[in-house]
Amino acid sequence: MPQVPMMRTELSPELAELRGPIRRFVTDQLEPLAARIDAEGEIPDAAWDLMRGQGWLGMLLAEADGGGGADLPTYCLVMEEVARSHRCFTLLLDATSGLTPIAIARHGTAAQKDRWLKGLATGRLRAAFGLTEPGAGSDAAAITTRATKVEGGWKIEGRKQWISGGHAADVVMVMAVTDPAQRARGGIGAFLVPRGTPGFDVTRIDTTIGSEAIKLGELTFTDCVVPDEALLGDPGQGFAIAMGSLSNGRLGVSAACIGAADRLLEMSIEHAKQRSTFGQRLADRQAIQWMLADSHAEIEVSRAFLYETLRKAAAGEDLGNFAAICKLACSEMVGRVADRAVQIHGGAGLMRGVPVERFYRDVRHYRVGEGASEVLRMVIARELVK
Numbered sequence: 001m002p003q004v005p006m007m008r009t010e011l012s013p014e015l016a017e018l019r020g021p022i023r024r025f026v027t028d029q030l031e032p033l034a035a036r037i038d039a040e041g042e043i044p045d046a047a048w049d050l051m052r053g054q055g056w057l058g059m060l061l062a063e064a065d066g067g068g069g070a071d072l073p074t075y076c077l078v079m080e081e082v083a084r085s086h087r088c089f090t091l092l093l094d095a096t097s098g099l100t101p102i103a104i105a106r107h108g109t110a111a112q113k114d115r116w117l118k119g120l121a122t123g124r125l126r127a128a129f130g131l132t133e134p135g136a137g138s139d140a141a142a143i144t145t146r147a148t149k150v151e152g153g154w155k156i157e158g159r160k161q162w163i164s165g166g167h168a169a170d171v172v173m174v175m176a177v178t179d180p181a182q183r184a185r186g187g188i189g190a191f192l193v194p195r196g197t198p199g200f201d202v203t204r205i206d207t208t209i210g211s212e213a214i215k216l217g218e219l220t221f222t223d224c225v226v227p228d229e230a231l232l233g234d235p236g237q238g239f240a241i242a243m244g245s246l247s248n249g250r251l252g253v254s255a256a257c258i259g260a261a262d263r264l265l266e267m268s269i270e271h272a273k274q275r276s277t278f279g280q281r282l283a284d285r286q287a288i289q290w291m292l293a294d295s296h297a298e299i300e301v302s303r304a305f306l307y308e309t310l311r312k313a314a315a316g317e318d319l320g321n322f323a324a325i326c327k328l329a330c331s332e333m334v335g336r337v338a339d340r341a342v343q344i345h346g347g348a349g350l351m352r353g354v355p356v357e358r359f360y361r362d363v364r365h366y367r368v369g370e371g372a373s374e375v376l377r378m379v380i381a382r383e384l385v386k
């Protein structure tokens, strides 16, 4: 595989040193599992074991909580590198350091952390994040799942859909309305609902345009009573907790977009050098060169912007809308890079089972999940014109 001449924008000299060993591990150890994931439609235990062995599961959680105590730049470097192989590997990072684990780490009581975080950090337990409903996606404040106070706990009623890994999760963080008069202004709670709780059922499993191994659960709650200890934070804090987790996740998603785009460009260069038409290599045609150049330029600019945002985050600076800008720019960028990659490959980029085709489908998720592009634009523009 040709090494794209990166400008070598790096987060720090220390992280620059880490990139080579991480890439070698991903290429030698994880990449052989990529084809298996596609063939079996499941993420094999071997992937969890290998990533656990590297200390990548739960790496963002504090060591006291059983995590790796890594910082966000290191997490994003690993995210970028595993995304060069298969989107499913990014999901393992997300499941163990992402939306729900981070929410528990930030807002959980000592008992909640003790019960969930050590297991989540090692991948022994699986968590899911339950916000979206049939009637509420981008407009998350419109959720109707209801949590009503009962003696000693809360009764949850409602339905969540498209919850990543929700079908197999040991615990789901369920956002539910606790005060209909307040809703997003302090009337939504976040509840940690364990699998097996009476009244909590997985009623459907959806797959998407992306890898078959990516499964989304429909979760139905009927007279589902959880104890007071299941409530994360205050009864009105759930919306803020959920939005805080989503905002945190945007830089990780951006890193995954850059890693996938990098690999797509490498595959495009390799194909363009090998394939000849009308007696000349595709790589020597200006039409193809311009596509390669545009992809390279966009990847480098995106990476530089992500790293600058990560530096600000590491320095404790207020990011404002930079995480949203980053996610918008990187997810749109990888869509364009994937489209060019398929075009450069011609029919060979459309055949089931070739990596380009799989990347093209998988990266389509990024412009919808964790803040669709239009909603991010709305958030960014609102700030500009206020």
Ligand SMILES: Cc1cc2nc3c(=O)[nH]c(=O)nc-3n(C[C@H](O)[C@H](O)[C@H](O)COP(=O)(O)OP(=O)(O)OC[C@H]3O[C@@H](n4cnc5c(N)ncnc54)[C@H](O)[C@@H]3O)c2cc1C
Pocket: 128, 129, 130, 131, 132, 136, 137, 138, 139, 161, 162, 163, 164, 165, 208, 216, 365, 368, 369, 370, 371, 372, 373, 374, 375, 378
């Ligand atoms: C692979 C995948 C994994 C997911 N995992 C989870 C998960 O783990 N947990 C979870 O809770 N949810 C999850 N979701 C759901 C995801 O968060 C929602 O799909 C997303 O928030 C968008 O909501 P929606 O699909 O209902 O689209 P809608 O909100 O119906 O929006 C449809 C389209 O309209 C646009 N739009 C919406 N409002 C506006 C506006 N005001 N102006 C202009 N355009 C607008 C949107 O950008 C989008 O393009 C997942 C989705 C996918 C695809």
